[in-house]
Amino acid sequence: MPHTRGRSTSSFLNDPYNIGNAQTFSGDFKENIPQRNGTKHTRRLSGLAHSLSRSALGATDSEPVLRGRRSNLGFAKSTPLSPCRPLDVPSSLRKSVSRSRSPFVPPEHFPTPSHASSRQSSASRTGSVLVETELYDAMLAEDFASLEIEPTLLAPSTFSAELLCLGDTYIAALLEPSVDLQIAPSNTVVPDASPLFRMVHSPTSGYGLVATEDMEVGTALLVEHPVVIVPHDLESLSQMSDSVAPLLAKLPQEDHQEFMKLSNCTPFGCGKVEGIIKTNAIPIGLKSQEDEDSNSIMYHGVFIKASRCNHSCSPNAIRRWDLQTFTLHLEAVRPINPGEQITVHYVPLEQPRSERRAQLQELYQFTCQCDHCDVPDKLALTGDDTRQQLLEFKGRFPSFEEWCFDLEFPDDLLIRAHSRGLDLIKKEGLEALGRERHADRIAMCAGALADAELFTEWIQQVRDIRVKRRPEQIGAFDRWLEDPTTFPIWNWRNQVRDGAPPQYEDGSLTRFFSPPPNAAWPNPSLNTQESESQGRDSGHIDVPAGSLCAANIP
Numbered sequence: 001m002p003h004t005r006g007r008s009t010s011s012f013l014n015d016p017y018n019i020g021n022a023q024t025f026s027g028d029f030k031e032n033i034p035q036r037n038g039t040k041h042t043r044r045l046s047g048l049a050h051s052l053s054r055s056a057l058g059a060t061d062s063e064p065v066l067r068g069r070r071s072n073l074g075f076a077k078s079t080p081l082s083p084c085r086p087l088d089v090p091s092s093l094r095k096s097v098s099r100s101r102s103p104f105v106p107p108e109h110f111p112t113p114s115h116a117s118s119r120q121s122s123a124s125r126t127g128s129v130l131v132e133t134e135l136y137d138a139m140l141a142e143d144f145a146s147l148e149i150e151p152t153l154l155a156p157s158t159f160s161a162e163l164l165c166l167g168d169t170y171i172a173a174l175l176e177p178s179v180d181l182q183i184a185p186s187n188t189v190v191p192d193a194s195p196l197f198r199m200v201h202s203p204t205s206g207y208g209l210v211a212t213e214d215m216e217v218g219t220a221l222l223v224e225h226p227v228v229i230v231p232h233d234l235e236s237l238s239q240m241s242d243s244v245a246p247l248l249a250k251l252p253q254e255d256h257q258e259f260m261k262l263s264n265c266t267p268f269g270c271g272k273v274e275g276i277i278k279t280n281a282i283p284i285g286l287k288s289q290e291d292e293d294s295n296s297i298m299y300h301g302v303f304i305k306a307s308r309c310n311h312s313c314s315p316n317a318i319r320r321w322d323l324q325t326f327t328l329h330l331e332a333v334r335p336i337n338p339g340e341q342i343t344v345h346y347v348p349l350e351q352p353r354s355e356r357r358a359q360l361q362e363l364y365q366f367t368c369q370c371d372h373c374d375v376p377d378k379l380a381l382t383g384d385d386t387r388q389q390l391l392e393f394k395g396r397f398p399s400f401e402e403w404c405f406d407l408e409f410p411d412d413l414l415i416r417a418h419s420r421g422l423d424l425i426k427k428e429g430l431e432a433l434g435r436e437r438h439a440d441r442i443a444m445c446a447g448a449l450a451d452a453e454l455f456t457e458w459i460q461q462v463r464d465i466r467v468k469r470r471p472e473q474i475g476a477f478d479r480w481l482e483d484p485t486t487f488p489i490w491n492w493r494n495q496v497r498d499g500a501p502p503q504y505e506d507g508s509l510t511r512f513f514s515p516p517p518n519a520a521w522p523n524p525s526l527n528t529q530e531s532e533s534q535g536r537d538s539g540h541i542d543v544p545a546g547s548l549c550a551a552n553i554p
């Protein structure tokens with residue numbers, strides 16, 4: 001059925017590149033799984049295993065339980081945790097937060113450990129803080145696929161301690177029963193690329209990763225499975241410590257030793273294992289059985305190599321969790337030269353220097369001396385202002401869809417705004433926040449205005465940004481470069497101007513591009529309507545003097 005303006009928020013107008021459907025794996029279980037030590041174990045073969053609890057499976061505590069329906073996980077030893085009092089979860093915490101993706105959605109990246117929130121001092125790690133923190137994380141990781149967050153502080157007794165087996169890899173995990181680990185066997189192999197970095201020790205920041213080769217933007221310089229998975233609420237760890245240490249001891253000896261060598265910045269009084277986890281935990285999303293379509297459960301993973309990456313307030317890399325392959329990717333967001341330290345960010349980058357430093361001090365016990373912190377106050381204030389402008393960017397401008405159909409907005413409004421956004425990112429070295437959403441919108445506007453020259457320039461840029469991460473999309477970009485009129489929303493704004501607004505059907509854009517056979521196609525729900533519209537009065541642009549706004553853009 002054709003639609004015009006006013007359709008639901010799932011509009012593909014914000015997603016002209018929604019060009020394929022996610023492919024889900026539906027493979028058979030293999031009966032025998034080679035183990036690292038050469039022995040073989042037999043898996044449970046029940047396709048229903050994922051929906052059954054331990055007791056429903058009839059397993060005793062010493063028996064293995066298969067985690068995940070079509071999972072490539074070997075069996076897992078499950079150990080019940082010592083019972084303890086259920087946590088009191090205020091009903092206000094049981095909010096659901098819907099998020100949607102940007103048009104050129106890169107998959108998930110997690111900019112900051114969520115225990116590293118400004119509002120999350122050890123004294124104030126309450127549930128509401130958790131909600132805010134996750135919201136913030138989700139906001140930054142705006143490429144989450146329709147992220148549904150149901151932050152519930154579960155009692156430690158709700159989690160079971162399990163040793164997961166993924167090919168050669170073992171993972172010590174504390175998981176809720178509702179976690180559904182669906183991992184396609186074809187996707188589980190971690191490329192054994194020659195390392196693009198080495199580990200180097202410095203007296204000021206301990207170990208860190210230093211590039212050994214030139215790296216282009218988008219290079220995945222590390223792809224790694226976690227060695228430990230723990231609940232999102234790191235404060236509950238102390239109550240689970242009795243279960244964690246014995247579980248870790250079941251890891252292959254080498255992994256266990258490497259884990260125990262990781263940095264521990266927590267104060268005296270915190271157990272060593274707990275301290276290591278808190279220092280090195282990186283947020284990851286797992287899938288819940290109840291919610292087939294999204295990464296809805298937040299956990300933390302500890303990684304032997306990726307956890308060695310130090311912080312910078314203008315990092316040259318991001319961490320991106322890929323649930324499909326169950327791996328964390330460390331990706332370059334700027335060109336990186338040999339000898340340069342590879343850095344990520346531990347705390348939200350849009351905050352002013354004083355807050356970033358305070359959080360880093362509190363949660364990681366160091367004073368940041370990066371190039372953007374170790375500067376005179378005057379310069380730091382300029383940097384703070386730039387970051388603030390980027391933080392407020394979303395609320396200041398209409399969404400693409402709003403702009404496209406409302407001729408009261410100037411034709412070049414979003415083009416100038418997003419160009420300015422890119423300038424600010426470059427100036428402050430904030431590529432880790434994502435250049436995609438700005439470049440996307442400029443290309444989309446140029447397309448909707450049928451400005452072939454501008455469109456070609458920007459679609460080429462978007463292609464370059466995305467080429468490494470989403471090679472399967474290159475065909476579509478090449479086609480649009482060759483013939484811009486094939487761009488799904490070509491000339492739409494002009495059609496509105498001519499009084500003939502475009503008619504379109506839900507899903508019609510999927511015809512523009514067929515995913516190659518067997519491609520691990522990205523999640524198709526790529527719209528940004530909701531994120532763009534949040535906090536705005538309908539159709540009104542709030543433009544305070546002196547801030548980032550169209551009027552100020554030269």
Ligand SMILES: C[S@@+](CC[C@H](N)C(=O)[O-])C[C@H]1O[C@@H](n2cnc3c(N)ncnc32)[C@H](O)[C@@H]1O
Pocket residue numbers: 204205206207208262263264265279280307308309310311312364365366367368369370
């Ligand atoms: C996740 S670990 C990073 C790896 C760590 N450097 C190591 O030796 O394993 C976090 C700790 O590294 C150190 N660190 C990270 N970034 C730093 C920075 N920019 N300056 C100083 N120390 C830093 C702090 O001690 C922090 O608690």
